Amino acid sequence: MSSTLTTPDRPTPAAPAEPAARFRDLVTAEWVKLWTLRSTYLIVVVTVLACIAIDVNAVHNDLTYIDHPFVPRGQLLRGATTSSRVLYDPLGSSLNKIARDLMMIAFGSLGAMTVFGEYSSGLVRTTFAAVPDRRSVVAAKLFVVVTVTTLAGLAISAISFFVTQGMLASRHLGLSIGSPGALQAVAAFALIAPVAAVVGMALAALIRHAAGSVIAVVGVLLLLPMFFGGDRYKLLKQIGNCMPLTALERLKIDPDPALHQDLGKYAPTITTAWTVLAAWALISAVVALVVVRRRDV
Amino acid sequence: MFRGVAAGSVVRVIEAKDLTKRFGATTAVNNLSFTVQSGQVTGFLGPNGAGKTTTLRMILGLNQPSGGTVTIDGRPFASHPRGLRHVGALLDADDVHRGRSARAHLSALAHSNRIPQRRVGEVLDEVGLAAVARRRVGGFSLGMKQRLGIATALLGDPPVLLFDEPLNGLDPEGVLWVRGLFHRLAAEGRTVFVSSHMMSEMEHTADRLVVIGQGELIAAESLTEFAARGSRLSVFVRSPDIAELAPVLAAEGAAVVPGEDGTCRVTGLTAVRIGELAFEHRFMLHELTVRASSLEEAFMELTADSVEFLAGEAR
Numbered sequence: 049m050s051s052t053l054t055t056p057d058r059p060t061p062a063a064p065a066e067p068a069a070r071f072r073d074l075v076t077a078e079w080v081k082l083w084t085l086r087s088t089y090l091i092v093v094v095t096v097l098a099c100i101a102i103d104v105n106a107v108h109n110d111l112t113y114i115d116h117p118f119v120p121r122g123q124l125l126r127g128a129t130t131s132s133r134v135l136y137d138p139l140g141s142s143l144n145k146i147a148r149d150l151m152m153i154a155f156g157s158l159g160a161m162t163v164f165g166e167y168s169s170g171l172v173r174t175t176f177a178a179v180p181d182r183r184s185v186v187a188a189k190l191f192v193v194v195t196v197t198t199l200a201g202l203a204i205s206a207i208s209f210f211v212t213q214g215m216l217a218s219r220h221l222g223l224s225i226g227s228p229g230a231l232q233a234v235a236a237f238a239l240i241a242p243v244a245a246v247v248g249m250a251l252a253a254l255i256r257h258a259a260g261s262v263i264a265v266v267g268v269l270l271l272l273p274m275f276f277g278g279d280r281y282k283l284l285k286q287i288g289n290c291m292p293l294t295a296l297e298r299l300k301i302d303p304d305p306a307l308h309q310d311l312g313k314y315a316p317t318i319t320t321a322w323t324v325l326a327a328w329a330l331i332s333a334v335v336a337l338v339v340v341r342r343r344d345v
Numbered sequence: 346m347f348r349g350v351a352a353g354s355v356v357r358v359i360e361a362k363d364l365t366k367r368f369g370a371t372t373a374v375n376n377l378s379f380t381v382q383s384g385q386v387t388g389f390l391g392p393n394g395a396g397k398t399t400t401l402r403m404i405l406g407l408n409q410p411s412g413g414t415v416t417i418d419g420r421p422f423a424s425h426p427r428g429l430r431h432v433g434a435l436l437d438a439d440d441v442h443r444g445r446s447a448r449a450h451l452s453a454l455a456h457s458n459r460i461p462q463r464r465v466g467e468v469l470d471e472v473g474l475a476a477v478a479r480r481r482v483g484g485f486s487l488g489m490k491q492r493l494g495i496a497t498a499l500l501g502d503p504p505v506l507l508f509d510e511p512l513n514g515l516d517p518e519g520v521l522w523v524r525g526l527f528h529r530l531a532a533e534g535r536t537v538f539v540s541s542h543m544m545s546e547m548e549h550t551a552d553r554l555v556v557i558g559q560g561e562l563i564a565a566e567s568l569t570e571f572a573a574r575g576s577r578l579s580v581f582v583r584s585p586d587i588a589e590l591a592p593v594l595a596a597e598g599a600a601v602v603p604g605e606d607g608t609c610r611v612t613g614l615t616a617v618r619i620g621e622l623a624f625e626h627r628f629m630l631h632e633l634t635v636r637a638s639s640l641e642e643a644f645m646e647l648t649a650d651s652v653e654f655l656a657g658e659a660r
Contacts, residue, residue: 084445
């Protein structure tokens with residue numbers, strides 16, 4: 049009788065065969081790993097609140113100047129009238145550059161953290177011994193990080209936009225999401241979060257070191273574009289146009305001709321800007337997937 | 346799952362063939378071939394830097410061999426999309442994220458391999474960490490982390506288990522528990538492969554030994570066979586008349602190695618015979634101790650040429 053062989057403390061396994069490997073299980077595992085670290089909550093919550101606060105505060109401060117336009121002595125702005133309607137850029141002001149930089153650093157670091165956290169702790173060996181299909185692990189990680197950062201970016205961008213435009217509405221300056229360029233700006237501002245996160249993951253997959261990865265995130269996403277500005281050299285500017293930061297700034301521009309927004313020479317087109325954002329995300333994801341394949345861990 | 350194994354339907358073996366691993370100019374593992382059988386505890390022994398960890402990592406596909414192959418049941422481990430139901434491993438107790446709790450760590454691993462979450466509670470109970478399961482691993486002692494590593498290895502109820510220096514940091518109670526666990530796992534028909542740099546740890550744990558030094562195989566045999574390689578029984582003698590006693594013993598055919606302060610180590614004579622000779626010649630003995638040639642000595646002798654990091658003379 050087979051039941052006599054049964055060890056009492058060990059129930060008979062239901063299925064004799066191993067259940068099929070599912071990608072969804074790896075996503076659940078990575079989701080659990082992300083949300084069982086305090087630093088995740090800290091980064092996501094603080095960044096979302098801080099970015100919204102920065103955007104709202106910036107516009108709040110602007111209200112004073114909108115009500116009492118300040119014109120520097122001897123420097124009358126061309127076309128300036130008593131109405132500041134034409135001079136104020138409600139789109140650019142609601143999606144602030146400081147908030148943008150903070151988002152890129154924070155979510156770039158969050159993405160990097162999910163990867164270097166494995167290497168610097170040694171957990172990566174436990175992970176890959178449990179799931180030898182390494183690329184699926186990284187794909188699941190990408191899926192989870194992109195989901196979380198997209199939602200966080202969307203929260204920052206949409207809440208900032210609607211709150212600040214509501215504030216500006218009282219001065220008859222507010223935009224609706226249907227205004228020209230508004231949806232595009234809000235979408236691009238939200239999507240810079242997942243783009244930065246995936247770039248962070250790729251950099252961490254290459255560097256595999258905590259401090260090094262975070263420095264690389266700041267360097268590549270924020271400092272590098274500074275070297276490729278200006279209108280003097282076309283090539284330099286064109287390299288600069290390939291940076292996610294430049295692409296985002298292009299997509300944030302209010303197309304309202306009354307604002308006389310100066311794009312400068314060799315400015316990227318809208319299509320180029322979207323392509324640049326997509327390419328950074330895609331290439332970074334491929335890098336993160338490829339480098340992990342056969343390397344010793 | 347593994348009960349079929351216990352019934353002898355499948356033999357789970359680890360088989361390394363001409364396994365070689367080079368890191369730049371350093372050869373960590375050189376042409377290593379051995380097999381590890383199921384149903385027994387196999388000790389993997391070698392001095393520090395002998396290549397034990399590198400070998401275990403190659404078994405798990407974490408490091409790519411520079412040459413040769415290693416398979417489990419004729420299949421490279423890395424060819425399984427999910428691993429925990431095939432091989433459970435504790436490579437380094439620190440291979441966990443310090444910021445997660447023990448339960449969170451195991452829970453994520455269970456999810457990844459589609460193992461029911463109740464199994465997490467079971468293994469935590471089994472290793473005695475249930476009470477601290479919600480504490481962050483960063484605050485764990487080495488012994489607690491070893492227990493967590495063992496829980497990780499047991500999670501998938503695998504037929505093959507690898508442990509790298511599992512006894513480090515464990516208290517005496519923990520050492521006894523681990524030994525019992527290994528014997529039980531082997532008795533259930535599983536393959537248990539345990540590395541150590543301490544022969545004394547293996548003495549009461551392993552049934553067979555794979556001994557390596559400087560990345561090369563030194564011995565692969567049963568514990569008894571290995572013990573027989575050691576020097577013969579020796580007797581430690583302390584006497585104020587050692588200068589006169591030594592030639593008498595030598596005349597009886599013993600090998601006498603003089604020591605400090607009127608002592609010597611004698612091989613080739615039993616303690617009884619030495620005592621009789623001393624009595625006959627009226628020499629006073631202060632000490633007469635049989636030193637069973639220990640496994641430790643056999644191990645030290647065998648690996649003497651291959652110790653990588655030899656300490657300098659004590660100052």
